Amino acid sequence: MEAVHEHDHSHDHPSGIMRWVKTTNHKDIGTMYLWFSFAMFMVGGVMALILRAELFQPGLQVVEPEFFNQMTTLHGLIMVFGAIMPAFVGFANWQIPMMIGAPDMAFPRLNNWSFWLLPPAATLLVLSMFVPGGAAGVGWTMYAPLTVQQGMGMDLLIFAVHILGMSSILGSINIITTILNMRAPGMTMMKMPLFVWTWLITAYLLVAAMPVLAGAVTMTLTDRHFGTNFFNAAGGGDPVLFQHIFWFFGHPEVYIIAIPAFGVVSQVIPAFSRKPLFGYASMVYATASIAILSFLVWAHHMYTVGMPVEAQLYYMFATMLIAVPTGVKVFNWVATMWRGSLTFETPMLFALGFLFLFTIGGFTGLVLSLTPVDVQLHDTYYVVAHFHYVMVAGALFSAFAGVYFWLPKWIGKMYDETLGKWHFWLSIIFFNVTFFVQHFLGLAGMPRRIPDYSLQFTDFNMISSIGAFGFGLSQLLFLYILIKAIRSGEKAPEKPWEGADTLEWTHLPTPAPYHSFETPPTVK
Amino acid sequence: MIKNDIKSTFGGSMRLTAFLRLICVGTVMLVPGLAAAELQWNFKPANTEIGVAVHDLHSLVMWIIVLIAIVVFGAMFYAIVKHRKSAGHQAHQFHENTTIEIVWTVVPVFILVGMAFPATKALLELRDSSAPDMTIKATGYQWKWGYDYLDEGISFYSTLSTPREQIEGDTEKGENYLLEVDNPVVVPVGKKVRILTTANDVLHAWYVPELTVKQDAIPGFIRDTWFRAEKTGTFRGQCAELCGKEHGFMPIVVNVVSEDEYKIWVAEQKSRVAARN
Amino acid sequence: MTSQPGGYYLPSPSAWPVTGSVALFLMALGGVLIMHDAGGGTALLIVGAAILIYMMFGWFGTVIRESESGKYNKQVDVSFRWGMSWFIFSEVMFFAAFFGALFYMRVLSVPWLSEADTGALLWPGFSADWPASGPAITDQFTPMAAWGIPALNTAILLTSGVTITIAHWALKNNQRSKLNWFMFLTIALGLTFLGFQIYEYGHAYADLNLTLESGAYGATFFMLTGFHGFHVTVGTIMLIVIWLRCLKGHFTAEHHFGFEGVAWYWHFVDVVWLGLFVFVYWL
């Protein structure tokens, strides 16, 4: 590989807003991704609070049922596509070039476009609430044929999904190319920090899965407007066909959310254990197996559609198998901590919160993977509890860990450690108050996506709603911590974390300069 | 036109202040309320043999999980307590051990195989709807259920009977709030009842927790499930697939009665049909 | 910014991406309005499309200029190769969704509709012979025969795969006029394919009563051939651009990824057609 020489980037630097609109710098783009993600987290979170407000007690108090369904739909979509995924793409943008010793991403202009596709998509989603008939009330899974009955909001949603898909695909192509082609001399694949590995695998999942989702919503669109019968039995189609296509995307999607989170945690835990990651190679293989398996298990979301029993058995066995590589990861993290020299700054706390609660979410996933049990639990709050454990306490907590971990590198200032700890403890407590009780609701038979429920479910729902408001308020503290750090944080030491050993800590000053590694470092 | 729509969508939020007041009062009342309430921590008791098997499977898996959790989290918390820097612990720089990697890959495989056996057995039973004693077709509509007793020629609709005032909060909510219908399904105890599900418009799902059945109802297709109730009684469930606005308001009520009562009910239904014609 | 030889070229800030976003936003909005017969849709769509075309000219123009002025080193070239490969992979997965739908309907859902309780209780009398329109569509249609135009089109596309390869060899051997002629031939074949395809659609609608609304067969037929045709169109435009660049003397025997990328794309479109020919027309 040829060396990368110095560049002169001095001229043509737009300032003000145009700096952000036109930027081709991976750090600027990473920052935009992260702030966009946080804004969407607020929007999606407020929607969740509307749901929880309505569910505080039986009866209809706050919103109409249609509006409730719309909130459920938008909450799911916005959190998944607007909050969590962009957050990790933000990390990828900031970190991958620095971690592999590259001057920037492989396609800087394309990188800018990947980001700037998000605001139009988000606008379409939000706009859909204000058109006649309101937003689509179909759930984030957009099952046919309910989608065929919807109004204009549905079409806005479909196009939003198309654009989000484009953004993800372009972003992923960029990430893959960067990792494969831009590594500094000596940075072999098996020397890459695990975060980089996880993103390579995630990007592969995205390129493989997002086009399938685009196909699914395209068929929805033609069924709605152009007389096709993909999802209509009268014309030889099948509503269940939509589910197959959706989940062929949808199951890899949940690992698209989880795997970069694994990556962040795999950087944070060794740093605060002051010990190298245990079983690096097996972590790489485990992640790759999760990615491969994730394309083979999709119908575990469809145990009640009436598949032939042989198919159910296959999907059950294949799904259970994912516990093995995921278990390897969990064990490796624990082994990394084992006989280390642990300290518990905020990033480590969130990583441990992740480790503990994600594993619990994985366990409930395993319960759901057992078809006979899932027949009872499918479409109940048990499932809602399961996926909030893996996505909120999993992915979101990991993103928090990453922000606290790298913030000093990014802005050259420290956050307030005491407040950070408060953020962690409030989050973990209120998270469990909100979602632990939902397991019991699901076991007792409370369906999901309902605005009103029978009296037996009242107590746990009240607890859950109180927890949700507590959890939401705790996130305002996070915003405050960020602003405080940016405006008046203490200057960060060159290497705030004793155990951090990747290139951005060892080879770059703090804060990282606007252009890093114009001359590639040599990695031993 | 657009304005009107916004109003109807957000119309409910007029009740927001009332709601906020409620949330405060509710929180205060919750604590003593919880102590007194009988909380449902697990599945409701199953009223079918296969349901009991499913619950046993769930319990078994839960115990296995608890054991694994004790081991994993035990090690994690041990490290947190003993291997902390503030306790003066020095980091050991090991980072590989092939033996242990193999162990913790292989042992979970065995555990999973152990779970797969009872799960497969339960699943095969659960899906074996052959040789039923009677067959009922359940059709999902937006938003009610239609039932056809295929052998008896009885047909009726089953609609939520909870009055609107209870939902809006204008009157006290009854005991079976949202889980009551005008015409319940009636079946004899101890008989293998096969339920054929289908739908008229969009997806619905026929779900009765205590009978351990949940089957999606798909427009244009027939799917089936079955149960054999062990005890008489009334069993309540709900539509379990998002089907639009009133998805939360299309319950399922099954009256399991003795064989004799069932015969009387059938005769009554038939004479009602005859009277109508 | 300047770039020394051997340095990885990093472009300066650019307004093209955000221009593309605005274009797509307007197009999406326009499309939605058109589908709901609300005013302004067509205008928005046209404006959006115009901006998109403007953006493509601008963006690709910039890239071509940068490339021709020798700013891209070997490593940038490799990046482009990875980028194009993964882009084509994403396209493969897009088609996979529609092939999956075809497979599912043909092998699973249509037979199910005539079998067991579903057939007996809901669709009595429906027999599931492919090509099927589904149990409740009474409008009869004639399926598209494989051995007429489609077979011809197969030959045309395969030939075009050969001609573009010859053109590529010519480029590598610096035989510029051979390159230009074989590029022209490839484009001509592409356009002929499209012409036949358009004729075939007209034939389907006018004579065979085969439409998007003809149930399972019609939906999968038109979605698969339609998206393929769209890709051929895009591919042909790309070929034309490359041809014009060849005529202007762009590309060298060593340095011509722009050409190769388009050739890859054209081969991909070719392979998809083979799948279509076998699974949609023939079997």
Ligand code: HEA
């Ligand atoms: C980050 C996202 C994420 C992750 C990582 C997972 C992980 C898993 N999920 Fe989850 N899941 C979702 C997000 C996620 N899920 C979402 C969003 C839905 C609902 C979608 C919707 O309907 O809206 C869902 C729904 C869902 C269902 C369908 C439920 C239903 O609708 O009826 C099922 C069923 O099988 C399932 C299973 C699993 C399994 C087996 C795992 C496994 O990967 C978990 C593996 C981990 C462990 C098991 C723990 C660690 C392992 C060990 C310590 C080793 C030893 C353990 C043993 C041997 C047991 N999930």
Ligand code: HEA
């Ligand atoms: C990663 C994704 C993600 C995240 C982070 C969350 C976060 C939350 N979710 Fe999520 N949820 C989904 C993904 C996610 N969810 C998905 C995919 C579904 C399925 C949708 C479907 O069925 O189609 C779902 C469905 C879902 C339901 C079931 C709805 C239904 O079935 O009808 C509920 C109900 O409790 C819920 C609650 C919450 C809560 C309380 C949070 C909280 O963590 C949110 C906390 C954040 C905030 C509150 C915002 C920040 C705070 C402020 C802006 C300050 C203002 C706050 C106050 C005044 C208190 N979610």
Ligand code: CUA
């Ligand atoms: Cu019917 Cu939900």
Ligand SMILES: [Cu+2]
């Ligand atoms: Cu899944």
